Amino acid sequence: MAAPMTATQMLRSLQEEGVDVREHRNWREHNRNHRGAWGPVHGVVIHHTAGTDSLALCYAGTSALPGPLCHTHLSKAGVATMVGHGRANHAGGFAANAHEAVLSESTTHPRPARTEPVDGNRHYYGIEIENLGNGRDAYPTAQYDAAVRWAAAICRAHGWTEDSVIGHKEGTRRKIDPSFDMNKFRSDVAARLKHAASWDPSSPEKGALVADKNDVAVLFKTDGVLDSPDKDKDANNNEHWTAESYLRFDYLQNRDTLKLVKALTTKLDAQQTTISELAKTVAALAANTAEIDADALVARIKGEIEKVTVHLEVADA
Numbered sequence: 001m002a003a004p005m006t007a008t009q010m011l012r013s014l015q016e017e018g019v020d021v022r023e024h025r026n027w028r029e030h031n032r033n034h035r036g037a038w039g040p041v042h043g044v045v046i047h048h049t050a051g052t053d054s055l056a057l058c059y060a061g062t063s064a065l066p067g068p069l070c071h072t073h074l075s076k077a078g079v080a081t082m083v084g085h086g087r088a089n090h091a092g093g094f095a096a097n098a099h100e101a102v103l104s105e106s107t108t109h110p111r112p113a114r115t116e117p118v119d120g121n122r123h124y125y126g127i128e129i130e131n132l133g134n135g136r137d138a139y140p141t142a143q144y145d146a147a148v149r150w151a152a153a154i155c156r157a158h159g160w161t162e163d164s165v166i167g168h169k170e171g172t173r174r175k176i177d178p179s180f181d182m183n184k185f186r187s188d189v190a191a192r193l194k195h196a197a198s199w200d201p202s203s204p205e206k207g208a209l210v211a212d213k214n215d216v217a218v219l220f221k222t223d224g225v226l227d228s229p230d231k232d233k234d235a236n237n238n239e240h241w242t243a244e245s246y247l248r249f250d251y252l253q254n255r256d257t258l259k260l261v262k263a264l265t266t267k268l269d270a271q272q273t274t275i276s277e278l279a280k281t282v283a284a285l286a287a288n289t290a291e292i293d294a295d296a297l298v299a300r301i302k303g304e305i306e307k308v309t310v311h312l313e314v315a316d317a
């Protein structure tokens with residue numbers, strides 16, 4: 001049970017969800033409210049147009065079925081055009097069991113019963129997705145993604161789950177639209193509702209790791225020829241090396257360099273300590289306050305120098 005959004009709220013919700021929205025003529029006042037009630041609203045209904053270039057038809061309708069024929073028309077390119085706000089001739093009668101499933105946000109949506117006591121035009125928002133509906137006409141990614149965003153935006157605004165979304169074919173036996181799997185569609189809506197309205201699955205979220213452990217494992221896969229590249233084998237003498245092998249080679253080289261730097265740092269620290277002790281000894285000598293064994297001093301200095309000798313193994317270029 002919910003009061004319908006205002007036209008401005010509807011527009012803002014769709015825009016916040018990343019839908020490319022256009023406004024057609026006087027859509028804000030274009031409705032069938034003079035012929036019946038609008039609201040309370042309980043869910044959204046997904047349709048396909050079963051035609052092409054249906055925007056004008058969705059706005060105006062026909063003499064037998066006056067427009068608006070939905071609230072939003074969705075082009076193949078994913079542009080959502082608002083054609084009406086309020087009661088619209090899109091749903092017709094709905095089966096009670098289908099409507100009850102939406103009201104309780106049941107995860108299962110039963111085959112609609114034959115009788116249709118529920119006024120669907122009163123209780124549902126509707127979108128017409130441009131598609132022939134013959135099972136061969138594809139829904140381009142931009143269009144399908146926009147449809148998911150449209151449904152998610154309305155659910156988000158009302159605090160509904162994805163189970164407040166049904167296909168026209170799930171509300172009545174008279175219809176077959178839309179020509180895609182509604183359970184898949186609902187799971188795509190659910191995925192959006194787990195994130196903020198601004199969520200764009202095609203780009204990583206702020207603070208998210210670009211690569212995970214598995215990505216790194218793929219980068220590090222070897223070419224099956226060498227267990228691990230070493231300095232004796234490179235692209236010059238092994239034509240089977242792959243790009244991944246170079247990455248691994250770089251990694252191993254960098255790891256060895258790091259080890260060497262750590263060893264050097266440790267030895268330099270030891271050298272600093274030795275120099276300090278020597279300086280103290282020399283200072284004591286100068287002050288003539290200590291008995292010095294000259295031979296022992298020389299031996300000690302030699303020993304300390306020995307400790308700090310560093311052997312650098314440099315590979316031949």
Ligand SMILES: [Zn+2]
Nearest residue numbers: 047048168177
């Ligand atoms: Zn329909």
